[in-house]
Amino acid sequence: DPSASSSQNEQDSRHYARAAKLPMLEPSDSQEAKDLVIEAFELSERFDTPVLVRLTTRLCHSKTLVQLAEPALDRTEATGFIRDFDKYVLLPRQAILRHAAIENRLVALAEHAESSSWNRIEWRDRERGVITSGVAYEYVREVFPGASVLKLTQTFPLPADKIREFASGVHELLVIEELDPFLEEQVRALGIKVASQGWLPKVGELNPERIAHSVAQRSPQPMHTGDLGVPGRAPRICAGCQYLGVFTAISRIGVRVAGDIGCYTLGALEPWNAIDSVVCMGAGIGTALGMEKALGDRVRGRLLAIIGDSTLLHSGLAPLLDLVYNQGQSTVLVMDNSTTAMTGLQGNPGNGRTATGAQGPGVNIEKLIEAIGIEWIRVINPYDLAESEAVLREALEYPGPAVVISRAPCLLLKQKEPVQQAHLQEEACTGCGECFKVGCVAIEQQRLHGLIAPLINHDLCIGCTLCVQACPEGALAPRKLIPDLVELDACLPLPISR
Numbered sequence: 001d002p003s004a005s006s007s008q009n010e011q012d013s014r015h016y017a018r019a020a021k022l023p024m025l026e027p028s029d030s031q032e033a034k035d036l037v038i039e040a041f042e043l044s045e046r047f048d049t050p051v052l053v054r055l056t057t058r059l060c061h062s063k064t065l066v067q068l069a070e071p072a073l074d075r076t077e078a079t080g081f082i083r084d085f086d087k088y089v090l091l092p093r094q095a096i097l098r099h100a101a102i103e104n105r106l107v108a109l110a111e112h113a114e115s116s117s118w119n120r121i122e123w124r125d126r127e128r129g130v131i132t133s134g135v136a137y138e139y140v141r142e143v144f145p146g147a148s149v150l151k152l153t154q155t156f157p158l159p160a161d162k163i164r165e166f167a168s169g170v171h172e173l174l175v176i177e178e179l180d181p182f183l184e185e186q187v188r189a190l191g192i193k194v195a196s197q198g199w200l201p202k203v204g205e206l207n208p209e210r211i212a213h214s215v216a217q218r219s220p221q222p223m224h225t226g227d228l229g230v231p232g233r234a235p236r237i238c239a240g241c242q243y244l245g246v247f248t249a250i251s252r253i254g255v256r257v258a259g260d261i262g263c264y265t266l267g268a269l270e271p272w273n274a275i276d277s278v279v280c281m282g283a284g285i286g287t288a289l290g291m292e293k294a295l296g297d298r299v300r301g302r303l304l305a306i307i308g309d310s311t312l313l314h315s316g317l318a319p320l321l322d323l324v325y326n327q328g329q330s331t332v333l334v335m336d337n338s339t340t341a342m343t344g345l346q347g348n349p350g351n352g353r354t355a356t357g358a359q360g361p362g363v364n365i366e367k368l369i370e371a372i373g374i375e376w377i378r379v380i381n382p383y384d385l386a387e388s389e390a391v392l393r394e395a396l397e398y399p400g401p402a403v404v405i406s407r408a409p410c411l412l413l414k415q416k417e418p419v420q421q422a423h424l425q426e427e428a429c430t431g432c433g434e435c436f437k438v439g440c441v442a443i444e445q446q447r448l449h450g451l452i453a454p455l456i457n458h459d460l461c462i463g464c465t466l467c468v469q470a471c472p473e474g475a476l477a478p479r480k481l482i483p484d485l486v487e488l489d490a491c492l493p494l495p496i497s498r
């Protein structure tokens, strides 16, 4: 993910291929992204190896025409499991044998790369030659349309002879790639002079302008972080989401919070400022335990770890067990919205929906947590602000590990028309700003009698009543949209029963 568009770090994943000694293929457009999957399966069968097909952000976020082919009909029937002790039982002696097999496989794969049509030389003007791969190939063709190009598609292991042939056929050799000088270092290790050494930026994704500027200046152009001509727009939590209530409660209590990966990571932003650290999936609980062990009484009773239901089941159970085993006292808040919302509502063991769409029994999170050894477990309705705050305070005071489960379905699971919405009674508003602290995108601002007052955007408001509860003056009230048919109490999202 060059430029870390949606990642917690920016790293060059090509190093994994070298570390694992696996072949790697890098497509430059949508057609290649499809075709290289077939190539990867063929390489896998022929060389008995896993194969990495590496996609980067810009390739995934672009579309090009794709010509489809008929699926192969002569699919080999699965042969069943064939026992192969030396391959599948990796005792130390077998591990040594497998290492030798991997080294031999790499030599064979490098030979294959020499003759593979996927690694191709495009001879044009020989004054300048560019070695490139992946989406950078498209940029190179745009910036240097007359230059000769060695387009590498198998970027590990590399075809050394083909690289030598290309380098000896051009006057000036550039290597243009995103992030680390992964190809450049291997080319230089062959004893080949690379003119562009140190010219390309190591941070942020490339684009034609950055390449043109960096090559012209012979120094990396920094990432463009200034005015791009469009207004900036921070990601926001959906209007009426359960997280609004929980983060409002947390910001009122004032605790140190170790966060995790999900929509709820946005709790780190204004107006809640309710998350102090986010590292990677499943790290929140371990981070809280580490802080507790390192800081002792200075944070005791004031440490909260936040994790979503799908993240908990993905990578949060081992640290939760660690919290119990190492006698931690942190409170864990499980944000249970019954789905994996941030990445597109995928199924997970919590909701029981499999990747094929089949519905199985979901895991009972309370029983699972209890089995791990947590004795203090409470489930809250996050749309009840007072309850959320009171239960969280109680959990934080508990002299042992405690788990609070905030449970309400993601609003995207069953989108429906609201039956009530918040309305402002202007004469009662004092402009205190408490309603803005809920952080709902449906609450806009207006100037009213010299005060900053809320302006409810009724295109967005779903009538969750969190802002109504937050207003100390009773200036916000729910108003039924279908007055004679719906009882107000029936409008609050119901807790999920398991």
Ligand code: SF4
Binding pocket: 239, 240, 421, 422, 438, 440, 441, 442, 443, 456, 460, 461, 462, 463, 464, 465, 466, 467, 468
């Ligand atoms: S009731 Fe208030 S907090 Fe809830 S969606 Fe409407 S404006 Fe937002």
Ligand code: SF4
Binding pocket: 424, 428, 429, 430, 431, 432, 433, 434, 435, 436, 452, 453, 454, 470, 471, 472, 473, 474, 475, 476
């Ligand atoms: S919380 Fe109530 S009184 Fe305060 S600004 Fe909002 S609507 Fe007005």
